[in-house]
Amino acid sequence: MFDGWFQKYDAFVEQQQEVASSEQALQQFQSNCSLPVLSTGEIMKLEFEFCAMDKQNSGYITLDDMTFGLGISRDVVMSTFDKYDLSDDGLIDRDEFLLMMCPDGYRMPDTNGEGRDVLGAILGAHARALKKQLSSDKASFDTKGCVSQMEMISEMPESLRPEVDDATWGAWNKVFDDLDTDNDGVVTVPELRSSRLLTFDICDFLGSHVDGSSENGFSRRAYLNALLQATGQRRSGFF
Incomplete structure (x- = not known):
């Protein structure tokens, strides 16, 4: 029993570290967005x-x-x-x-303001999802290693989510196309960095967290799925 408890405790510690890292990236993004643009x-x-x-x-x-x-x-x-x-x-x-x-305390002008907003939405959703998962896991496991009486609210089934409109779907894909400068279907960390939308640290974070199958970028499918999750929407025919 104690082995199971310790394993769960270690998992909580690791989750807390992931939550802290995600929230730090989001705060850094928000702070950078508030910086004045270099004249x-x-x-x-x-x-x-x-x-x-x-x-x-x-x-x-x-x-x-x-x-x-x-x-x-x-x-x-x-x-x-x-x-x-x-x-x-x-x-x-x-x-x-x-x-x-570019001097500290300033940022370069945006060349793709919509891209910045889209990537920020992914960052925010990622931080919220990790925090929610940690809270859910803690609530279902008390100090004795037993299931608690608290019932966690499940997420809305995908079939009940509103359909993302064509204009938004097209805009999301355009942002990906703009970032994918070599048109290979993957946005790499160097491509994110060269977009001038985010700090290098945030580019590194996104590159290793958006697509679970890659640590150096993300595919179109992973990117679009992240946005659907971030906005609570669905897209017919997208799997």
Whole structure:
């Protein structure tokens, strides 16, 4: 009996950690959304700096270009350079440079505001679902390891959920298409990062939680299913 109790206790601890991680990601998302957008003037200054380093006018700069242009040590530049080299090709393009140089306390302008809202909805639903599951599991197991008398309210059957309208369904798919830049049917963490919609930490979190079969991104099906769950809707013919 005690072995079963300890196993359940360990499971609760793990669930609590997952809930805390999910809520932290949601809070970080909400905090980032409230940051002021970097002004056009400041963005132009950063673009000028990039052009000054891009001596060949190639649209890319190297680690050496940045080290020389910023006038700081190569080791300092390298750690940041590698993080923002989203294509992992040893080069930084203009958009990657702007992301890298955006000052703390500001965010870059949205290029896909609807995408930010959609991904935020998935984050919020994920946090609520984990918290609800933890509460349900705790309520059904008292300190003696017995089933409690509390009856948990079950979720609405999918067949009774309202049908998502065509416009919303189309908008969700468009967001996915915009994120899936290589059109392979999977939105990877690097693609999420390059969208400039979310912080890198949140991109990493979504990449490992939306699709249970992948830790580095999510498929269209997993993404759409997450949105249906988040909004409490269904889609005929979608399984």
